[in-house]
Amino acid sequence: MTAKIRTARMINKLLVTGAGLLAIAITVQAQVQTTTSTAQSGDATTQVKIDRGEIVYVSGNSVVIKTDDGALHHFNNVPDSVTVTVDGKQLNIHQVQPGMKVERQTITTSTPKMITTVKTVTGTVWQVMPPKSVILTMENGKNQQFTIPDGQKFTIDGQVVDAFGLKKGMKVSAQKVIEQPEVVVAQEIKRSGTLPPPPPAPKADVPILIVFVPAAPVPVEKAAAVLPKTGSYLPLAGFLGTLLVGLGLALKGVRVLSSR
Secondary structure, eight states, X not given: OOOOOOOSSSEEEOOEESSOOOOOOOSSOTTEEEEEEEEEOSOOEEEEEEEEEEEEEEETTEEEEEETTSOEEEEOSOOTTOOEEETTEEEOTTTOOTTOEEEEEEEEEEEEEEEEEEEEEEEEEEEEXXXXXXXXXXXXXXXXXXXXXXXXXXXXXXXXXXXXGOOTTOEEEEEEEEEEEEEEEEEEEEEEXXXXXXXXXXXXXXXXXXXXXXXXXXXXOOOOOOXXXXXXXXXXXXXXXXXXXXXXXXXXXXXXXXXO
């Protein structure tokens, strides 16, 4: 028969194979074999947290990152082993630069597991003090006393008996099985980033062409000749008189020549 005894907060299964089931209070650890196994007891759950920011300052192994909410975060003594994936390359703290956009993904995986610990004791009944205890002779020849829980039953040669059914000389193999659930949490951090945009290229030297446009000439009005107030028309009259006299002499000469 297989019996199970559970406490209010921890699952404790006490199995006895062959002779029966004992709750064991071991005074000496000799001849006790312990095995522990772990098995997944449920589906794993995954949570992903993403933090983004921009590197604003780097010096040695210290860096200051401004997150999207505007807060500044100082990270000192950053190990060289911490890297950021940028364009497929792994950059450490000495290779990052201000202006880089960085992103950190924290992947948390929670896996429920059951840890089972089995302690096995084998011996021969040397003395029984029913219903609370029994003394077994271990394989090394030493006697050890064990406590029997209330209401415990045993199977011996196909028959179910209680503590009062145990007799001296019976071969007993007792196991104490402890099952303890726990959640195993594992974290993985992935870091990536992008380089800041390159500075604008300097403008090429372009020759400056200067075109001189001559100004339009300003028209200048010529002032009419004005004779000085002291001038006189007598010279002009004399010139005209002389011209007329000469013209008259020329006409006279032409007549003379014509009359001949």
